[in-house]
Amino acid sequence: MYDVVVIGQGLTGMLSAIWTKEEGASVAIISQGTGRILQSTGVMDILPGTEGTMNDLIRKYQIKGWNSLLVEGGIDRFKTLMVQLGNPYQGSIEQPVEIVTGSGFLKSTALYPTTVSPIPHKGHVVVVGFQEITDFQPSYVAENLASERPELTIDHFSISLEQRSHRTMTQLDAARLLEQKEVRNQVIQRLKDKMKESSIHKSDLVILPSVLGVIGWESVWKDFKNQLDTTITEAVGMPPNATAIRLHEQLHRETTRLGVRQYLNSKVVGSKQGKQTIESVMVRNANHTIEIKGTSFVLATGGILGGGMEKMASSITETTLGLEVDQEGNLINPYDNLYLVGASQGLRVTSHGITGGIFSILSSYETVIKNNYRQPLGGEQHDKLTRHQL
Amino acid sequence: MINLPDTSYDQCLKCNACVVSCPVSNATLDFGGPKHLGPELKRLMENQELIDDPRIELCTLCGNCDLSCPEDVHVSSLTAQAKAIHAEISGTKFRDKILSQAEIMGKVASTFAPITNTVMKMKPLRKAMQKIMGIHADRKFPEYQFKNFNRTYKKKTANTKRKVAYFVGCYATYNAPQVAEAFVEVMSYNGIEVAKPDQHCCGIPMLANGQIEQAMKNAKFNVKSLLEYTRKGYDIVLTCTSCTTALKKEYPEVLKIEGAKELAEHVFDADEYLRMLHEEGEMNTNLAPMSVKAGYYAPCHMKAQGIGNPAMDVLELIPGYEIQDLAAGCCGQCGTFGFKEEKFEISLKMGAPMKQAVEELDAEYTVTECGMCKTQLDQLTDKPVKHPMEIMAEAYRKAVVY
Numbered sequence: 001m002y003d004v005v006v007i008g009q010g011l012t013g014m015l016s017a018i019w020t021k022e023e024g025a026s027v028a029i030i031s032q033g034t035g036r037i038l039q040s041t042g043v044m045d046i047l048p049g050t051e052g053t054m055n056d057l058i059r060k061y062q063i064k065g066w067n068s069l070l071v072e073g074g075i076d077r078f079k080t081l082m083v084q085l086g087n088p089y090q091g092s093i094e095q096p097v098e099i100v101t102g103s104g105f106l107k108s109t110a111l112y113p114t115t116v117s118p119i120p121h122k123g124h125v126v127v128v129g130f131q132e133i134t135d136f137q138p139s140y141v142a143e144n145l146a147s148e149r150p151e152l153t154i155d156h157f158s159i160s161l162e163q164r165s166h167r168t169m170t171q172l173d174a175a176r177l178l179e180q181k182e183v184r185n186q187v188i189q190r191l192k193d194k195m196k197e198s199s200i201h202k203s204d205l206v207i208l209p210s211v212l213g214v215i216g217w218e219s220v221w222k223d224f225k226n227q228l229d230t231t232i233t234e235a236v237g238m239p240p241n242a243t244a245i246r247l248h249e250q251l252h253r254e255t256t257r258l259g260v261r262q263y264l265n266s267k268v269v270g271s272k273q274g275k276q277t278i279e280s281v282m283v284r285n286a287n288h289t290i291e292i293k294g295t296s297f298v299l300a301t302g303g304i305l306g307g308g309m310e311k312m313a314s315s316i317t318e319t320t321l322g323l324e325v326d327q328e329g330n331l332i333n334p335y336d337n338l339y340l341v342g343a344s345q346g347l348r349v350t351s352h353g354i355t356g357g358i359f360s361i362l363s364s365y366e367t368v369i370k371n372n373y374r375q376p377l378g379g380e381q382h383d384k385l386t387r388h389q390l
Numbered sequence: 391m392i393n394l395p396d397t398s399y400d401q402c403l404k405c406n407a408c409v410v411s412c413p414v415s416n417a418t419l420d421f422g423g424p425k426h427l428g429p430e431l432k433r434l435m436e437n438q439e440l441i442d443d444p445r446i447e448l449c450t451l452c453g454n455c456d457l458s459c460p461e462d463v464h465v466s467s468l469t470a471q472a473k474a475i476h477a478e479i480s481g482t483k484f485r486d487k488i489l490s491q492a493e494i495m496g497k498v499a500s501t502f503a504p505i506t507n508t509v510m511k512m513k514p515l516r517k518a519m520q521k522i523m524g525i526h527a528d529r530k531f532p533e534y535q536f537k538n539f540n541r542t543y544k545k546k547t548a549n550t551k552r553k554v555a556y557f558v559g560c561y562a563t564y565n566a567p568q569v570a571e572a573f574v575e576v577m578s579y580n581g582i583e584v585a586k587p588d589q590h591c592c593g594i595p596m597l598a599n600g601q602i603e604q605a606m607k608n609a610k611f612n613v614k615s616l617l618e619y620t621r622k623g624y625d626i627v628l629t630c631t632s633c634t635t636a637l638k639k640e641y642p643e644v645l646k647i648e649g650a651k652e653l654a655e656h657v658f659d660a661d662e663y664l665r666m667l668h669e670e671g672e673m674n675t676n677l678a679p680m681s682v683k684a685g686y687y688a689p690c691h692m693k694a695q696g697i698g699n700p701a702m703d704v705l706e707l708i709p710g711y712e713i714q715d716l717a718a719g720c721c722g723q724c725g726t727f728g729f730k731e732e733k734f735e736i737s738l739k740m741g742a743p744m745k746q747a748v749e750e751l752d753a754e755y756t757v758t759e760c761g762m763c764k765t766q767l768d769q770l771t772d773k774p775v776k777h778p779m780e781i782m783a784e785a786y787r788k789a790v791v792y
Contacts, residue, residue, distance in 0.1 A: 028698060033460030034407045044704075165419035166445055167426060173419060240410050256717035261698035264457045285696030286638035307460060318719035349583060 001293045002028045002261070004371060005281065007268060007320055008300035008308065010035020011356060012342035014251040015364035016298045019077065020371055021258045028261040028282055028292060030268060034248070036306050040356055041210070041236035042243035044078075044089070044111035046096060049352035051108045054093050057359065061349045074365030075358075078111070085250040087217070088114055093358060101208055102136055102237015104144030113243055115212045115221050117233040121149060123204035127156040128191060128236075132169045135238040136209035145207075155200055158191045161212065174211040175242035178220050188227050203230050210234040210241035217246055235357055263292065268320050276336045281321070296337040298367055303329065303343025305353055316347070339367040394602075401461035402429035408465050412457035413720035414448050417739045421448040424455035426469035442479035446472040448733070450724030451598045453635070453691040467644045470597055477600025485524045489726040490599040493591035496534065496564030503536035523678065526734035530769045532565045532761060539567040539586075543574070545692075548583035552672075554663075555619035556584045557612070559630035560591050563760030572783035573629050573660055573664065579786040580667060585624065588615045592636035597644070598725050609647045612637070617649050620656040629660045629779055631691040631759045632725065638695060659692070661700035661759070662779050667781045668707065678788030679709040680781075685716045685753040687744065687767065689760035690724075701759060701778040708785045710792045714751060718744035723766035738770070743768040757781065 001085040003025035006017045013029060014037075021027045046057050058066060075093060082089045089111045091097060097118035098106040104127075106119060117124075127145070129138035138156035146154055161169075164179055178184045197204075206224070212234055213220030224232050236243050256262065263283055271281040272291075280293040301308025301320050309329050310317050316329045329346030341363045343355040349363075408424040409415050415423045419512040422445040435441050446469060455465035488495065499506040509515055539558055548554060554577055562570040574584045589612055593605035615624055616637075627633040637657045641650035658666065667673035686702055705713050716785055722740025727733050748771045755774040756767055764775045 032462060034411065034458045035460070038407050038410055038458075039405055039647060166414075167419065167422050169419070170406070170409070176416060177419075240406050245410055253717045256715050259699075259702065259715055261703070262693070263698050264693050265694050266696040267462070283696070286635070286655075286694070287642055287651055288638065288695075288697075290697070 001295075002026050002297050004028075004036060004298060005030065005292055005294035005296070006298040006300055007031075007281070008035060008302060008344075009252070009262075010256075010300065010304065010306060010342075011037045011040070011247075011251070011300050012302070012344075012360045012364045013298070013300035014255050015078070015361065016300055016339075016341055016367050017260045017366065018081065018251065018258060019254050020298075021255075021260050023368065023371075024372070028263060028294070029255065030263045030266050030281065030292065032265060032267050032307075035237065036302055036356070037244060037248045037251075039239040040244045041101075041241050042113060042245075042247040043099065043109045043236060043357075044361060045107070045109045046093060047351050047359040048354045048357050051096075053096075054358075060351070061359065066366070070366060070369065071362060073369075074362040075111075077365055078361045081254075082250075085254055086215075087246055087250055090114060090116075097194040100141070100145060100233065100235045102141070102209060102235050104141035104148075104235075106145075106148045112245065113217075115217060115232075115234045115243065116236065117205065117231050119145075119149060119233070120152070120202050120204065122151050124153045124200075124202070125155070125205045125207060126195065126200060126203045126354050127154065127207045129156070129158040129209065130174055130211070131158050131160045132163070133171060133174055133209060133211075134168070136171070136235070141207065141235065155198060155203070157194055157198060159187065159194055161187060162190075163328040170240055171210045171238070171242055172214070172240040172245055174209070175213050175220075175245070178211055179213045180217075184220060184223055188224060191228065206230050206232045207235050208232060210236050210243050212242060214242060214249060217242070271321050271334070278321070278338055294337075296339065296371055297335075298339045298341060299344040300341045300364075301344050303346070303350055303355065305350070305355075306343060308344055309346075339370065341367050394474065397432075397464055397467040397471070399429040399432050399463050399468060402463045403461060404430070405460065407458045407460055408455035410572055411454045413452060413454060413722065413740050414450060414736065416721075418448070418736050421445060421749075424449070424465045424469060427472050428455065428465040429463060432468050433470055440475050442476050442478065443472060444480065446476050446734070449473065450727045451594070451718075452720050452724055453694040453721065454690060457693060459748065464643060470602070473598070473600040474563055474602040477602075482600060483524070485730070486524070486599040486726070487601070489525075489594045489729060490559040490601050490604070491591075492595045496538070496560045498536040500536055500538040500564045505536045507533045520731055524731040525729050526731045529729050529734060531729075532561070532765050534564055535567050537567060539563045539570040542567065543570070544588055545583075546585055546587070549586045550580045550581055550583045553622075553624045554582050554584045554627045555587050555616060555624040557589055557592070557616065557626055557628045557633055558586060559628065559633040562629050566761060566777070569629055569777045569779055572777065572779040573627075575783045576660075576664070576779055576786060580664075580672070585619065588621050592633040593645075593725050594632050594636050594640065597640065598727070600647075606645050606647070608732045609641050609645050609650070611638070613641060613647050613649045613653055617653055620653060620723060624656075625663065626653070626657045627660055627663045628657070629759065629777065630661060630761060631689045631695070632762070633692040634659045635694050659697065659700060659759070660697065661704050662695075662697050664704045664782070668704070674786070675707060676789045677708045677782075677785040679711075680788075681710045682712065683753045684711070684713045684776075684781075685748060685751045685756045685773070686713050687718060687721070687748075687756050687758040687763060688718050689758060689763045690720050692759055701757065704758065705778055705781060708781070711785075713757065714753065716744065716747040716751060716756070718747040721763045721766040723762045723769075725762050728766060728769075737766070741766050741770050748773055
């Protein structure tokens with residue numbers, strides 16, 4: 001018996017689990033594979049795929065009941081968590097900034113990791129790619145960036161990581177390589193040499209693919225920044241982005257460290273329902289079916305993109321619990337103890353088919369606030385003992 | 391030609407989730423990675439000639455790819471097949487044949503236990519062994535026990551209401567009989583008798599070394615032997631998470647052994663079994679308080695079972711017992727992988743985050759169910775390592791005196 005059972009381990013699932021656990025609840029996560037966070041960029045847009053303010057988001061998604069207290073509380077809590085996890089996020093929802101993507105075009109985002117910097121309007125920029133990484137092409141990035149920011153002076157070139165690889169290298173592979181000090185120093189030296197060769201004496205910003213380390217990002221970022229004596233930014237683009245993997249690994253580790261019980265690679269095959277509540281879910285893994293009971297349930301299955309919903313010719317089905325939903329994916333008969341987060345709330349909350357970003361953060365936070373768990377007197381251990389004896 | 395069971399990979403979208411989560415891919419660029427050597431290679435071979443890709447040697451069959459796949463592709467079944475193809479076409483090294491025979495090794499080594507253990511600690515001999523056999527000289531070996539569990543425990547039936555048939559596994563039989571004894575003791579405190587059916591090595595080390603035929607032979611023997619028990623109302627319980635995964639998943643899904651699905655429904659990890667007893671209100675909770683701060687290291691093959699964290703669930707029933715999940719990834723020993731000369735460095739690199747997590751937590755000892763994870767913990771950390779059953783047995787024992 002858990003206080004809260006979360007289904008799904010993407011951004012919304014992990015944030016909901018971490019925050020309810022911090023409130024003193026006993027929490028389980030049921031998941032079938034990793035969430036879409038692995039294919040994301042790890043930056044938090046207000047309206048993914050388009051520009052807009054918080055008011056636009058609230059209007060577009062027809063959100064009710066988000067007051068300033070909830071919005072500020074949610075953003076603060078996310079930022080506090082990311083500081084604790086050693087990956088502070090910059091920015092604010094009041095003043096979104098423009099950052100460069102792996103294609104060279106700009107996009108508007110609200111919160112972003114330290115390794116990402118906003119793109120200035122004027123100055124000298126150098127786009128640096130790696131010969132081994134084929135899905136980041138500096139010339140292409142430079143050309144598109146020039147169309148967005150005509151007043152920038154842009155240079156571009158590629159250098160080699162000079163590492164033998166038996167597979168096509170990704171940005172993540174480069175990120176892990178650059179965590180090794182020796183490799184990093186050699187790469188920075190090659191970058192400097194190339195700048196000299198191209199008669200670039202000083203630049204205001206160096207743009208790199210999303211490769212500035214994973215857990216050890218801070219030393220990678222600092223070394224590039226200090227040794228090149230310039231601002232640097234990762235251009236987020238084709239997955240796997242180091243920015244997303246970093247966020248995923250930190251949230252996943254925190255979920256585990258807090259003692260959230262994880263039922264991995266597990267398919268929900270049924271549920272037991274009371275009149276207005278869900279009492280338990282039946283879960284299948286490894287040719288076993290087990291029943292997981294909970295006081296409340298959080299559906300964080302990511303909508304159509306995350307696999308929690310399927311679009312048929314004329315209708316939408318909810319794939320996890322078999323709930324009845326309308327043509328927009330809205331729940332027809334809500335349960336008292338079932339909370340829907342992120343894209344599980346149906347099509348009205350997805351922009352271009354995706355959620356993520358600020359909406360996911362605030363929607364997870366709202367779930368935790370509604371659930372309202374507080375650690376009882378005597379601490380968790382005591383609480384657990386009493387519950388077991390009952 | 392080898393006969394490979396059919397495994398579906400059509401759902402693979404090449405999203406890279408498996409590559410991102412693969413502990414070997416994250417440690418070395420020499421490995422082709424689960425996506426390429428699993429679904430992509432299979433797609434390439436469909437209705438064509440078999441392709442022998444030697445990079446598959448670096449796959450440890452830890453199963454993290456399966457856990458990460460959002461599309462429910464059983465990636466490790468495909469990499470196990472690539473291993474079998476590689477072994478068939480390129481042959482298996484003498485060393486790998488020996489290492490995959492955990493049971494024979496156990497029988498021989500435990501018979502000469504005092505000598506084996508001494509020899510395995512002698513540097514010059516280990517250096518020679520590395521040269522001849524390719525087993526790294528710096529790898530600490532698990533000790534073998536002369537009084538192995540096969541010599542001391544012969545009970546074939548149980549006469550209590552709940553009956554347990556114990557699949558002991560090579561490690562608890564030959565290296566750590568104290569774990570097996572602790573399990574029997576814990577069961578007896580719960581009024582349950584334990585039978586030990588006829589059994590052979592689960593076959594996981596064979597599968598990991600591409601010896602799919604031998605693995606099938608062992609699996610068939612075990613399924614037949616254990617079904618005789620489940621059909622008489624026994625539950626099959628195990629203390630080794632890799633053997634448990636073999637019985638629950640690899641037999642029915644990778645090797646597709648007849649009767650394996652029926653058997654799998656009755657298979658439990660020991661902690662999972664105790665937790666189930668507790669949930670049913672049948673568990674003896676007369677456990678002596680223990681003032682201990684321990685770290686828990688979760689084996690990959692425990693996570694693969696999708697059972698939450700039963701070891702911590704039952705240990706937390708001990709009053710005063712504090713246990714913290716180390717939240718570290720794969721240990722890097724991965725069965726026979728970490729013994730091999732050419733994989734030793736990668737193995738240590740894979741285990742580095744675990745080492746760091748153990749040092750940072752600085753608990754009294756580390757708890758883990760897996761004997762091979764223990765081998766790596768012994769190699770990389772100074773903390774003692776205990777099996778959950780040893781701790782539970784202690785808590786029961788002290789409660790009686792108390």
